Amino acid sequence: MENESVSSARIKATVSAHVLILDQRLRPDRVKILLARLAYRDHRARKWSFPGGYVDQGEGLETALKREVSEEIGVELVQCRYLETVPLLLIEAPNIGFIFLCDSWKGTPEARSREILETAWVDEETFWQLDREGQLAYPQMREQTRSLGWHPPPSEEPVPVSKGRCIWTRMVLFLLLTLGAVSADAGNSRVLPSEDDESAFEETFGDVRDRLMDAVRALGKAGRKTLEDEMPALKEKAQDALKETERMFKDLEKQIPPPAEQKKTPETPPRKELQI
Secondary structure (H helix, E strand, C coil): CHHHHHHHCCCCCEEEEEEEEEECCCCCCCCEEEEEEECCCCCCCCCEECCEEECCCCCCHHHHHHHHHHHHHCCEEEEEEEEEEEEECCCCCCEEEEEEEEEEEECCCCCCCCCEEEEEEECHHHHHHHHHCCCECCCHHHHHHHHHCCCCCCCCCCCCCCCCCCHHHHHHHHHHHHHHHHHHHHCCCCCCCCHHHHHHHHHHHHHHHHHHHHHHHHHHHCCHHHHHHHHHHHHHHHHHHHHHHHHHHHHHHHHCCCCCCCCCCCCCCCCCCCCC
C-alpha cells in the first residue's frame, strides 16, 4: 500500500533538449545566435525559440538534440556542451528541459519541418527587441543568454514582469487608488471633527501616497537586469506604507462616534369609544 501511494504521487514529465547555436564568423566580438520561429497553434504560435525538441524513450540527450536539429533546420551539431537544466513540473504538461551550447556546426539553417516557419540569426540587440515585443516562446530564454554575457538594456519604460512577481505591485496600485478615493472623501466626511484633524489626515495620506509612488516609479525605471536587486527594497517600502495605512485606519475608527440611540416614542393607547 505504501509503494502504491508513493507511485501515485509521482509526476510524469516529458524530456526535451534545446541548443544555443553560436555564429562568430563575421565578427568574433559580436556573437549571433540561431532562433527558429514556431508553427505551433498554442500560445507559442509564431514566436521564436532555440532549436531542439523532445527526447524519445531510450535516447541519449545529445543524440536526440542532434537528431531534432538536423530534422528541423538541417544543421549538423559537431560539438556541444551542457549549459543547464530547466525543470518545469508545476505546469499542465510537465517537462524537464536540457539546454546546450554549440559553436561548432555544419550546414545552412533553413526550415525543414512543419513545426518551423523560418530561422534567423540574431544579435544581442535584436534578441532583446524580440523580448520587449513578446516574441520569445519561453521566458527562460532570457536567463539562458546570460551565459553569453547578454543583459537587457536599461529601460525608462515600465517593464512587464512575471505574474508571480507582480502580485505585490498590483496591490500597491490598488492601494493608491483606494487612498486617493478615501482622501478625496475626507473633506466631506463628518468623522473628522476639526480642520486641524482633517489637515493632518490629508498630510499623512499624502505621505503614504508619495512613498507608494516612489516604489512604483522605481519599479518602472528598473530594467530586467536590476529588477531582482530592486525587489527587496521596493517590497519593504510598500510594506511600510501598508502598515502605516492600517494604523491610520484604526485611529480613524476610534474617532467615529457610536450611533445615537433612537428614543422610543411611547405608543398612544387606543381610544375608548364612549357608549351612550
